[in-house]
Amino acid sequence: MIQDKDRKREVIVKRVAKELKDGDLVNLGIGMPTLVANYIPEGVDILLQSENGFVGLGPTPKPGEEDKDIVNAGAQPASHVTGAAYFDSGMSFAIIRGGHLDVTVLGALQVDQQGNLANWMIPGKMVPGMGGAMDLVVGAKKVIVAMEHTAKGEPKILKQCTLPLTAAGQVDMIVTEMGVLNVTPKGLVLTEIAPETELGEVIAMTEAEIIVADDLKVMEV
Amino acid sequence: MIQDKDRKREVIVKRVAKELKDGDLVNLGIGMPTLVANYIPEGVDILLQSENGFVGLGPTPKPGEEDKDIVNAGAQPASHVTGAAYFDSGMSFAIIRGGHLDVTVLGALQVDQQGNLANWMIPGKMVPGMGGAMDLVVGAKKVIVAMEHTAKGEPKILKQCTLPLTAAGQVDMIVTEMGVLNVTPKGLVLTEIAPETELGEVIAMTEAEIIVADDLKVMEV
Amino acid sequence: MNKTKSIDQALEYIKDGMTIAVGGFLGVGTPEKLIDAVIAKGVKDITLICNDTAFPDKGVGKWVVNKNVSKVIVSHIGTNPETGRQMNSKELIVDLVPQGTLAERVRAAGAGLGGVLTPTGIGTVIEEGKQKINVDGKDYLLELPLKADVALIKGSIVDKKGNIYYNKSTRNFNTLMATAAETVIVEAEKLVEIGEIDPSDVMTPSIFVNVIVE
Amino acid sequence: MNKTKSIDQALEYIKDGMTIAVGGFLGVGTPEKLIDAVIAKGVKDITLICNDTAFPDKGVGKWVVNKNVSKVIVSHIGTNPETGRQMNSKELIVDLVPQGTLAERVRAAGAGLGGVLTPTGIGTVIEEGKQKINVDGKDYLLELPLKADVALIKGSIVDKKGNIYYNKSTRNFNTLMATAAETVIVEAEKLVEIGEIDPSDVMTPSIFVNVIVE
Numbered sequence: 116m117i118q119d120k121d122r123k124r125e126v127i128v129k130r131v132a133k134e135l136k137d138g139d140l141v142n143l144g145i146g147m148p149t150l151v152a153n154y155i156p157e158g159v160d161i162l163l164q165s166e167n168g169f170v171g172l173g174p175t176p177k178p179g180e181e182d183k184d185i186v187n188a189g190a191q192p193a194s195h196v197t198g199a200a201y202f203d204s205g206m207s208f209a210i211i212r213g214g215h216l217d218v219t220v221l222g223a224l225q226v227d228q229q230g231n232l233a234n235w236m237i238p239g240k241m242v243p244g245m246g247g248a249m250d251l252v253v254g255a256k257k258v259i260v261a262m263e264h265t266a267k268g269e270p271k272i273l274k275q276c277t278l279p280l281t282a283a284g285q286v287d288m289i290v291t292e293m294g295v296l297n298v299t300p301k302g303l304v305l306t307e308i309a310p311e312t313e314l315g316e317v318i319a320m321t322e323a324e325i326i327v328a329d330d331l332k333v334m335e336v
Numbered sequence: 337m338i339q340d341k342d343r344k345r346e347v348i349v350k351r352v353a354k355e356l357k358d359g360d361l362v363n364l365g366i367g368m369p370t371l372v373a374n375y376i377p378e379g380v381d382i383l384l385q386s387e388n389g390f391v392g393l394g395p396t397p398k399p400g401e402e403d404k405d406i407v408n409a410g411a412q413p414a415s416h417v418t419g420a421a422y423f424d425s426g427m428s429f430a431i432i433r434g435g436h437l438d439v440t441v442l443g444a445l446q447v448d449q450q451g452n453l454a455n456w457m458i459p460g461k462m463v464p465g466m467g468g469a470m471d472l473v474v475g476a477k478k479v480i481v482a483m484e485h486t487a488k489g490e491p492k493i494l495k496q497c498t499l500p501l502t503a504a505g506q507v508d509m510i511v512t513e514m515g516v517l518n519v520t521p522k523g524l525v526l527t528e529i530a531p532e533t534e535l536g537e538v539i540a541m542t543e544a545e546i547i548v549a550d551d552l553k554v555m556e557v
Numbered sequence: 558m559n560k561t562k563s564i565d566q567a568l569e570y571i572k573d574g575m576t577i578a579v580g581g582f583l584g585v586g587t588p589e590k591l592i593d594a595v596i597a598k599g600v601k602d603i604t605l606i607c608n609d610t611a612f613p614d615k616g617v618g619k620w621v622v623n624k625n626v627s628k629v630i631v632s633h634i635g636t637n638p639e640t641g642r643q644m645n646s647k648e649l650i651v652d653l654v655p656q657g658t659l660a661e662r663v664r665a666a667g668a669g670l671g672g673v674l675t676p677t678g679i680g681t682v683i684e685e686g687k688q689k690i691n692v693d694g695k696d697y698l699l700e701l702p703l704k705a706d707v708a709l710i711k712g713s714i715v716d717k718k719g720n721i722y723y724n725k726s727t728r729n730f731n732t733l734m735a736t737a738a739e740t741v742i743v744e745a746e747k748l749v750e751i752g753e754i755d756p757s758d759v760m761t762p763s764i765f766v767n768v769i770v771e
Numbered sequence: 772m773n774k775t776k777s778i779d780q781a782l783e784y785i786k787d788g789m790t791i792a793v794g795g796f797l798g799v800g801t802p803e804k805l806i807d808a809v810i811a812k813g814v815k816d817i818t819l820i821c822n823d824t825a826f827p828d829k830g831v832g833k834w835v836v837n838k839n840v841s842k843v844i845v846s847h848i849g850t851n852p853e854t855g856r857q858m859n860s861k862e863l864i865v866d867l868v869p870q871g872t873l874a875e876r877v878r879a880a881g882a883g884l885g886g887v888l889t890p891t892g893i894g895t896v897i898e899e900g901k902q903k904i905n906v907d908g909k910d911y912l913l914e915l916p917l918k919a920d921v922a923l924i925k926g927s928i929v930d931k932k933g934n935i936y937y938n939k940s941t942r943n944f945n946t947l948m949a950t951a952a953e954t955v956i957v958e959a960e961k962l963v964e965i966g967e968i969d970p971s972d973v974m975t976p977s978i979f980v981n982v983i984v985e
Contacts, residue, residue, distance in 0.1 A: 139559045160558065166870065167796040168943050170762050183799075184927070184939040189795035190826075190850070193940075196717040197752040200759035201939050203946040203974075204796070204822065205878050208871030209736060212669035212891060231894075240667050242858065242867070243849025244823070250871035254669055281893025318610055319875045326593060359772045361978050382772065383978060387656065388582040389729050391976050401570060404585075405713070409585035411612075411636070414726075418966040419932040421973035422725050424732040424760075425582070425608065426664050429657030432948060433883035436978055453682075463644065463653070464635025465609070471677045473655035477884055504680025552697040661884070670875070671888030671904065671911035688904075690885065692915060697885035701906060725971055757939055758972060 116293065116316045117309060123263055125294035126309055129154045129321070129336040131220055131261050131290050135161050141144060142251055145189045145219035148261050151220055154307045155198075161210070164216060166247040168207045173200025188247070198219075207251060211247065219255035221248060225276045226324040230286040230298040232260065233259040233278035245281060252282040264291035270322040272296070293317045302326050307334040337514065337537045338530060344484055344513035347530055350481050350557040352374045352441055353510050356382050359398055361391065363432070363472055364444030366410045369482050383417075385437060387468040389428050392420025400494035409468070432468065433475040440476035442469060443483045446497040446512075449544040451507040451519040453481065466502060473503040485512035491543040493517065493524070514538045516555060523547050528555040560719050561748070561769045564594045569770065570707055570740045571600055578606040578663065578705035578738055580731030583636060583741030586723065588711040588744030591770065592619055604692060606663065606705055608656065609633040610640040621649065630703065632656035635717045659702050660733055666702035667736025674698055708738035709760070711726050715745035716752070719766030720759040728760060735761045742768040774983045775962070778808045781982045784921055784954045785814055791951055792820040792877065792919035794945030797850060798830030801938065802925040802958030806833055816841045820877065820919055822944050823847040824854040824872065828900035835863065837967065842916065846870035869897060872914050874947055876920050880916035881950025889914055922952035924975070930966070933980030934973040942974060949975045956982040 117123050118260035123325055124147055132154035135141055142164045143149050152174075155161060163172035166188045167231040173194035178181070181192035195201075210216060232252055233243040252258050265271060273290060289296040294317055303321075306328045310315060338344050345368055353375035356362055363385045364370050373395075376382060384393035386408045394415035397403070401414035431437060432511075446454040454475055456466040473479050486492055493510060511518040515538055516528035524542075527549045529535060539546055565628050571577065574695075581587030584687040596619060601624045602647045610631055610768045611618035620626050627648040634640040643649035654662070674690055674697035677683070710731050712723035721743055723731055743761075746771050785791070795801030805976060809817075817840045824845055825832035832851045834840045842864040848854040858865035870875070875887045887902055888911035891897070902913040924945050928936035937945055937958055949955050957975075962985050 141604075165940070167799070168940050169756065171756065182939070184941050186797070186940055187800050188796075190799060195756055195939070198716065198763060199719060199756040200720050201757045201942060202759075202762065203942045204870070204874040204944045205947055206762075207943075209664070209668035209719035209872050210764065212871050212889065213667050213736060214669055215736075242855060242865075244867045245869050246847040246849075247822075247870040249869040249895065249897065253891050253893075254871075255982070269929065280895045282891075325654055329787035352641055365669040386726070388585070389726050392970065392972065393976055403725065405727050407585050407726055409582075411585060414971055416725070419930065419934060419977060420970040421934050421976035421978075422728060422971045423973075423976065424723075424728045425656070425660045425730045427976075428729075430878070430882035431662050431976075431978065433675065434659050434881050434950060435883055436950075463641060463651075465631065465633035465653045466655050467609070467633040467635075468679065470655040470683065474677050474679075475657075480595070501681045503677075663880075663886070668875075669890065669911065673879070673887050673891065674884065674885030674913075676883065690904075692885040695885065699904070700889075718849075723971070728971075737941040747879070756941075757937070 116312050118193055124150065126292045126334065126336045127261050127290055130295065130334050131259055132156065134259060134270060140164055140215060142166065142216055142219045142255065144223055147313050148220040163194065164215060166207050166211065166212065168203060169195060169199055169201045171196045171205045177239040205325045207253060208250050211250045214254060214256060217253040218257045219251040219260060220249045220261050223260045223271060225271055225278050226260050226271055226286055226289055227276045228303045231276045232281045232286050233276040236279055236282050238279065248281050252285045258286050259315060260286055260289045262291060264293040264320050270320055273322045289301065302317045309334045337533050345371065347555065348482050348511055351516065352480055352553050353377065355480060356380055356439060360438040361385055361436060362389065363437055365442045367443055369441040369443060373498045376461045379381050385431065386517065389424060390416060390422045416473055429471050432471045435475060435477060437476040437481060438473040439478045441480045441482050442472065444492060445483045446492055446494055446499050447481050447507055447510055448494045448497045449524045451505045452497045453502045453507050454497040455502050457500055459500065469502050469521065473506045476557045479507050481507055481510045483512060485541050487512040491498065491541055494543045514541060525549050526552060527555045530555045560766060561717055565768050566626040567742050567768045567770045568594050568598050570742065573668065574602045575706040576606065578708040578734040579617050580729065580734045581616050582608050582729040584618065585594060585607060585612040586711050586727035586729050586731055588709050590710045591742060591744050592616060595625060595769045596620065596623045598657045600625050604628040606630045606703055608659065610637040612636050613639050631671055632659050646717065660730065662700050662703040663737045665732040666704035667733065668700065672699050672701045686771060705738040707739065708741045710735050710741060710743040712743045712745050714747045715743055715769055716747055716749050716754050718751045719743065719763035719769055720754050721761035722754050723760050724760055732761055740767050741765050742749060744770050748752035768771040774980060776886050776984060778804060778984050781956050782812050784806050784956065784982065785809060787814055788816045789869050789920040790818040790820065792948040793924040794948050795830050795923045796822050796943040800922050800925050800941035800943050800945055801830035803895045804957050805911065805923045805956060806830060809839060810834065810837045814839050818842040820844045820917055822873065824851040826850050827853050834914050842866065844868060846873050847913050847947045852944055854943055868925060874944065876914050876917040877947040877951045880918035881947065884916065886913050886915045892930040893903040919952040920954065922955045924957040926957045926959050928963055929957055929983055930963050930968050930969060931983065932965045933957065933977035934968050935975035936972055937974050946975055949979045954981045955979050956984065958984050
């Protein structure tokens with residue numbers, strides 16, 4: 116089981132990056148999902164969507180090279196790649212809701228074996244709001260949850276989410292530092308297990324029921 | 337009663353032009369309404385909307401000066417004024433339906449004393465389609481019907497339209513070569529009568545009931 | 558991903574019986590080369606989504622004359638007498654939709670909306686067969702999304718990634734149609750290198766475009 | 772019609788208790804001078820429609836800190852801790868709306884639609900109090916229009932007629948808010964003569980704009 120925080124992140128984002136295909140339009144959530152952009156396989160040309168209003172999000176500009184009119188959805192200085200296009204929030208969410216986004220990668224507070232996702236509030240504690248998450252999860256062709264397997268040692272992958280949902284039954288895949296889980300009509304199928312990790316550990320750290328794939332592989336990261 | 341065809345048109349479009357106020361956004365229907373643009377009072381600065389996608393429709397270009405990419409809603413060569421703006425059909429009808437159009441001027445096959453309008457089809461005979469007319473009549477703040485008072489000697493202003501409606505109860509004002517009629521909750525009020533025209537003639541040529549305004553004026557044209 | 562193809566290659570996406578959305582307003586902003594290629598290929602039984610049926614010798618009007626279409630969903634047919642003739646002789650099904658409603662229905666399909674409520678058509682024959690919904694004391698018609706198998710778009714300037722700029726009044730329905738089809742084919746009046754269109758000037762982002770022809 | 776006014780003159784349109792829509796995404800594309808002027812005037816009891824409540828020292832976030840608002844209709848408050856504090860202490864009503872739904876509700880108000888059907892929020896608390904409508908076997912929420920008394924917009928380039936061009940990612944909600952208010956006030960980063968913006972590059976046509984400030 117991987118213990119190092121940085122190594123966990125690296126395993127997760129590297130594995131998620133392998134899901135992206137040439138030509139994909141991808142939205143990466145704020146935080147860890149953003150790092151996926153650093154590991155896109157060679158020969159794979161993707162476009163990143165920024166829900167504040169463009170496709171073709173580029174790398175963070177060097178200090179002193181920021182353009183005040185280009186920020187990402189976290190209001191951080193950003194850039195655009197050659198061939199980018201800007202638009203308004205109406206078009207941005209037409210793209211998201213309309214099924215034009217191939218993949219969205221985002222974090223979760225909880226996710227369950229029905230593919231339910233909770234990531235926008237903890238009643239009475241923390242209510243950041245859903246921002247674009249509800250639309251992203253409903254609209255994207257493929258929804259990948261990228262997160263650490265547990266929070267303070269407690270499972271985040273549950274039989275049934277207890278927090279208010281972001282969307283019902285929309286998650287397709289969960290990638291953590293322990294493995295890769297696919298959401299199927301039968302339940303959660305563990306298709307890959309992380310290096311240095313025992314199957315028993317994954318099962319112990321997951322509240323949801325896990326179906327182990329017949330051809331369980333080791334995550335390539 | 338005015339008999340000359342050209343004089344009829346002139347009376348109608350000159351009178352309609354007087355309804356336009358400084359700053360108005362106006363849509364002029366194909367045909368006679370288009371001519372209103374030639375009689376805008378001095379000091380009145382209006383913008384014309386063209387439902388194919390711009391505000392700031394300008395005069396017909398001189399032969400040889402046409403731009404193939406600028407046409408009006410009748411596909412005729414057009415121009416734009418300084419300060420014009422182009423957009424798509426979504427925005428064009430957001431403007432129309434959203435109540436941003438001050439005045440729409442259009443012709444009619446029939447109009448009745450409830451403010452119902454019929455101008456898009458004669459079943460079994462002529463079905464050009466409604467184009468933008470249904471949206472224009474529902475969306476514009478003021479709907480002016482500009483037409484000859486009769487068709488082949490038969491009244492067009494009726495107690496109740498018999499042709500399929502373009503919209504129900506949306507017409508505000510009817511301007512013909514015989515006078516000006518306002519649609520009110522009480523019925524059609526004749527507020528102005530054309531020069532060279534007798535009240536008895538107007539009543540005879542109108543199937544709808546006419547309420548004559550106490551302060552009936554002569555149309556200034 | 559090279560999206561630039563020959564017209565012949567583009568035609569491979571177009572088959573008999575498809576629903577095809579075409580940009581343009583009375584033929585202005587319509588991809589005439591693609592229109593002609595569909596006629597040359599002899600595609601049959603098209604359901605056409607377009608603002609109008611243009612003129613007998615222009616734009617989608619030529620499809621009506623050449624009997625490529627079996628149904629049209631449009632707001633206006635008055636400029637093409639052949640459409641009216643075929644409608645009256647029951648050779649062609651004509652579904653007339655108010656222009657603003659047509660725009661919203663296509664947009665809804667592209668934007669993942671299940672429908673929109675419009676006041677347009679209330680109290681008219683357009684109501685027939687539609688759900689009426691009252692909001693704050695006012696009646697609206699529920700109008701449903703309208704999606705195509707293929708959209709044929711005309712761009713004034715197109716870059717090789719598929720970003721499109723439409724000049725002046727050629728924009729009309731092109732932006733909407735480009736969002737609401739499985740396959741979007743754009744005919745470029747002028748094809749330029751990626752980056753030559755300022756990203757703020759792009760009117761249809763490349764992500765909607767599958768095939769570019771010149 | 773001269774729409775160019777001083778900020779003081781523009782402020783005359785803004786009164787206590789109004790619903791005010793403000794452009795911007797986390798403060799980017801927000802008219803900061805107008806924001807500050809509203810604070811200086813001490814306007815109270817504003818219902819704010821905006822994407823978010825920005826940061827305590829930026830954009831509409833300053834209104835939250837200065838207690839100019841009594842209700843916010845936004846998609847996100849996570850970047851402004853003061854919003855969360857006032858919400859928890861019941862000083863401020865926070866109505867959270869999914870971002871895409873917020874965009875469509877504002878657009879619907881501007882476009883004269885009675886509402887739109889969206890799949891977003893189905894199966895969540897967002898369903899509460901809303902009509903659910905099934906179209907072709909899929910459930911949608913009926914989301915209603917959201918209109919303001921005043922919209923405050925930030926334009927990168929504005930001509931003296933009120934045509935607006937937004938640079939890069941400053942566009943966001945500005946175009947939408949500009950269509951959905953009784954009075955629209957734009958703060959021009961750069962004010963130019965009429966005609967200096969190419970008519971095809973205009974993103975908000977002048978017809979929506981009532982007042983221009985610099």
